[in-house]
Amino acid sequence: MDCTQIIRARRSIRKFQPGAAVPRADVEKMLEAAMMAPSACNTRPWEFFVVEDPAVKQRLQAVHPYASMLSTASLAIVVCGLPDVQADTCPGFWPQDCGAAVENLLLQAAALGYGTCWCGCWPIQERVQAIQEVLDARSVPVALVCVGVPAEEPPAKGSYQSDKVTWIG
Numbered sequence: 001m002d003c004t005q006i007i008r009a010r011r012s013i014r015k016f017q018p019g020a021a022v023p024r025a026d027v028e029k030m031l032e033a034a035m036m037a038p039s040a041c042n043t044r045p046w047e048f049f050v051v052e053d054p055a056v057k058q059r060l061q062a063v064h065p066y067a068s069m070l071s072t073a074s075l076a077i078v079v080c081g082l083p084d085v086q087a088d089t090c091p092g093f094w095p096q097d098c099g100a101a102v103e104n105l106l107l108q109a110a111a112l113g114y115g116t117c118w119c120g121c122w123p124i125q126e127r128v129q130a131i132q133e134v135l136d137a138r139s140v141p142v143a144l145v146c147v148g149v150p151a152e153e154p155p156a157k158g159s160y161q162s163d164k165v166t167w168i169g
């Protein structure tokens with residue numbers, strides 16, 4: 001699939017094949033894609049927690065109210081922001097930078113045949129804090145991405161809407 005096809009094929013998956021293997025080489029490709037995202041002043045203000053341990057996955061599920069699909073996902077990748085890294089150069093852009101990294105990750109996963117679901121963390125402070133505690137992290141959890149082999153094929157939700165576009169010129 002080329003880029004055009006992958007963007008159109010990706011969708012949020014909330015049912016996965018339980019116990020399906022996702023080789024580390026594939027996870028590393030997803031992480032590499034995430035780390036290749038653009039970032040303000042090239043500060044790359046992110047770090048990643050890859051959670052394969054079922055007990056830790058379960059604890060994440062318990063503190064995120066909209067991540068029940070973690071019970072069938074093979075793993076979770078928590079994308080965390082590092083605000084301090086860009087404090088002197090491009091302060092405040094880190095959530096956008098992390099969003100770009102998440103989208104790259106989702107598209108790379110789709111290209112490899114995996115399903116994902118982006119579960120939002122920041123800016124819900126209670127959720128951020130609870131996930132930091134589970135991961136023993138000091139960075140800011142922006143997104144908890146569930147990854148696995150899809151067990152559903154939901155229809156696409158996005159589409160071109162001409163009324164969202166103002167052409168100037």
Ligand SMILES: Cc1cc2nc3c(=O)[nH]c(=O)nc-3n(C[C@H](O)[C@H](O)[C@H](O)COP(=O)(O)O)c2cc1C
Nearest residue numbers: 010011012013014066067117118119120156157158
């Ligand atoms: C910032 C953000 C937070 C989201 N949080 C959740 C979530 O907590 N749980 C969930 O099931 N889906 C979550 N989603 C997925 C959206 O519901 C999904 O992208 C949207 O319905 C469009 O469907 P699609 O991804 O299949 O195109 C989130 C998406 C974004 C971008």
